[in-house]
Amino acid sequence: MGKTMEGWDSMEEWTPATIQAFRRALLTWYDHEGRDLPWRRDHDPYHVWVSEVMLQQTQVQTVIPYYQNFMAIFPTVAALAAAPEPDLLKAWQGLGYYSRARNLQRAAQQIVTDYHGQWPRTAAGLADLIGVGPYTAGAIASIAFGEVVPAVDGNAFRVFARLLMIDDDIAKPRTRQRFENIIQPIVDPERPGAFNQAIMDLGSSYMTAKNSDPAHSPVRDFDASYQANRVADFPVKTKAPRPKLMPYYGLIIHSPAGYLMVQRGEQEMLSGYWTFPLVLQADLREDEAEVAPTVTTDITEMTRRWQKDIQLDLDLQPLGGRPVSQTYTHQRWQVKLLTANLQTISDLQFYPGQWVAPGDITDLPLPKVQEKMLQRLQDQNPFEELEWK
DSSP, X not given: OOBOHHHHTTOTTSOHHHHHHHHHHHHHHHHHHOOOOGGGSSOOXXXXXXXXXXXXXXXXXXXXXXXXXXHHHOOSHHHHHHOXXXXXXXXXXXXXXXXXXXXXXXXXXXXXXXXXXOOOOSHHHHTTSTTOOHHHHHHHHHHHHOOOOOOOSHHHHHHHHHHHTBXXXXXXXXXXXXXXXXXXXXXXXXXXXXXXXXXXXXHTTTTOSSSOOXXXXXXXXXXXXXXXXXXXXXXXXXXXXXXXXXEEEEEEEEETTEEEEEEOOTTSXXXXXXXXXXXXXXXXXXXXXXXXXXXXXXXXXXXXXXXXXXXXXXXXXXXXXXXXXXXXXXEEEEEEEEEEEOSSOOOOTTSSEEEEOGGGGGGSXXXXXXXXXXXXXXXXXXXXXXXXO
């Protein structure tokens, strides 16, 4: 096995000369080959912060147009703090992990109100902002304010686990602090922001999780796992449990007024976004017979309850095709689509939704799963006047 983290606490095998040589090799490569990204063209903490939050769980090439659009709509932290939530959610639509957008706005409001528009300038201070974890705090502090502090994300875990053959499990929370202790004396004191960005780029190029190319890495001479032919052994990470399957019915209910849409509640996933009504498929016990019509496995029973509790008489028919699928961190949704066409307009006094004309649906903030349902509906086109913007 490789060194455990305790074995590297004193950096015994990386002398000051080794560290200097590593910094020089890394930053020389970064200066010539570092990615030209829109948020790297200045050191504005707002730009760094928004980009880092968007990059969580999202690929760089996907983020670039979202970032540019977001900055056009909310060019300053004050503009973000004052934005109506529907505008915020619409700008974030498609990025997923929607709590990130809300936390961005809440932290922006902190900066404007509690900090009088002045950013905390240290990682410790930045960590007091809502939604800002150790990595994001380290990235902002080093890039925007020059604090000599590591920014330990998945790339840094992978790069340094391989460089030093560290076999501590990076899925365990306590491991982060140990990596930070190891990386801290390696961070370049003159260019901490560039150092952390170089590690990000290294982990996204020569030292990727799959199909890495350590033989051509600019720091291959410092890579213990490459020299030992054990690159694939690092980092060590226990597998996360598989997402829980959540089978839903998606009800595409059409009337002369449009399609029935509902806004997700504060305590629900995708809060604030709009979808077709989603009904979780689950067995009903007899003592649950009066529960609101949001949980069922039986279409006939669901129809009865919607008629009784919502006063909508639905003739639900399968749309056809495979269920729409969307995977989240802890859940995997499978949505079987059912359609119903009403000849008259209901006032919906017993249901917290609203009728939306086809041409207005895409004006609403929509999660990815709803976009997929719309695409499936458009492909099938059961109602003649269906047209999205």
